[in-house]
Each structure stands twice: as C-alpha cells, then as structure tokens.
Amino acid sequence: KAGVTQTPRYLIKTRGQQVTLSCSPISGHRSVSWYQQTPGQGLQFLFEYFSETQRNKGNFPGRFSGRQFSNSRSEMNVSTLELGDSALYLCASSSAPGESPLHFGNGTRLTVT
C-alpha cells in the first residue's frame, strides 16, 4: 500500500510569491491534515480536511489556506511568502477525523529567499 505522497519535495521561492503544495493520502484515507515543522517551533498544526471541508484550523495567518478534492487529495497554498515561512511542510492522513494514528508523508521543504 503506497504511503502519503507529497509533491514537490523541494521548493525555493522569493519573498512575496505564492506557493502550492500537494498531498495524496493513503488509499482509503479521507482525512488530511497539514503541519509546519521548523527547528524553533517543532511541528505545528495548520489545518485538517475531511469530505472536502475544513474541520479545524491552527493559529496561522490567513495567508495559509488549503482545500481538499473529492478524491481526498489535498493542496495547501501560502500567499505573499515571508522568510519565516521557510519550513518543512508535512501532510498526514487517517481514515477519518480523530481516527489514529496519523500517517505522515516525507514533506515538502520550502525555502523562501
């Protein structure tokens, strides 16, 4: 069974640009969550989607947004990039909200210059 797939693996962007990251969950998993990982803050919850609806959102500015498609695949978008947005963005999936455990992908490493 294929795991969680995230694309691209690496991304370099300039301040002020926007970026879209993609996530394909494990087959049969319908809940997708996004996390940001930085050396200083560790893993922080961004948002969670289930049945194409955002179920929960973390404490991030509105520049961070996401969506989920009918096939459970998800994308997250960051607009007006700042240097502090440089991080590893991790996607995780589970069969349904609250159903443990979360299974993580290998992330997208975003560098903002």
Added chain:
Amino acid sequence: EDQVTQSPEALRLQEGESSSLNCSYTVSGLRGLFWYRQDPGKGPEFLFTLYSAGEEKEKERLKATLTKKESFLHITAPKPEDSATYLCAVQDLYYGNNRLAFGKGNQVVVIP
C-alpha cells in the same frame, strides 16, 4: 492550550546502553498519546499509541509507558539504527480530531 515537553533534547548513547526519554504533557482531556520516530529528511513514522494511564506498548527494543502526566520511551540495548529524533504528541478529547500537539523531540544518537 495543550503543552508537550520532551527531555532530554539530545542524547548520545553507546551501543547497548539502555536509556529513557521523557514526555510531559498538559491537556484538558487525553484522547491519545503518540510516539513517532523521525529520520533526517523524512516525515515522522508512527511507533505507538497509548490511551490510558498504566498502558504499555512494546516494539523490538522500544517500550512506551503512560502515566496521567507523562510518558516514557524506554530504549533497551540500542543499536546505531535506533539513532533518530523521537517525537511525542497528544490528541485532546476536546478537539476530537487530528489536531495533535507535538513536543520538540528527543534527538538520539547511538554510537557503535
């Protein structure tokens, strides 16, 4: 707000030297506590879920235990391949979803 504190931040062990990692947590109500392993350049890999105080789970050289305020990950006779960052996370009953609060991790290096 949920809080998770892991100690020590970093640990160097000789191969075969057993040790324990600590995860202290504060939640309004614990739905589950999770241990993950993360290797450089990769996403966290699930190890264990613990639900109630007194529960224990084992996998090879790893054993996780849970009390009402903390969890321990015991590493028995570690090998170099156990070198990784170990992450602890809690799921709050209040949220009832996949919003986990993570600690900053225990970075373990096992020297041959």
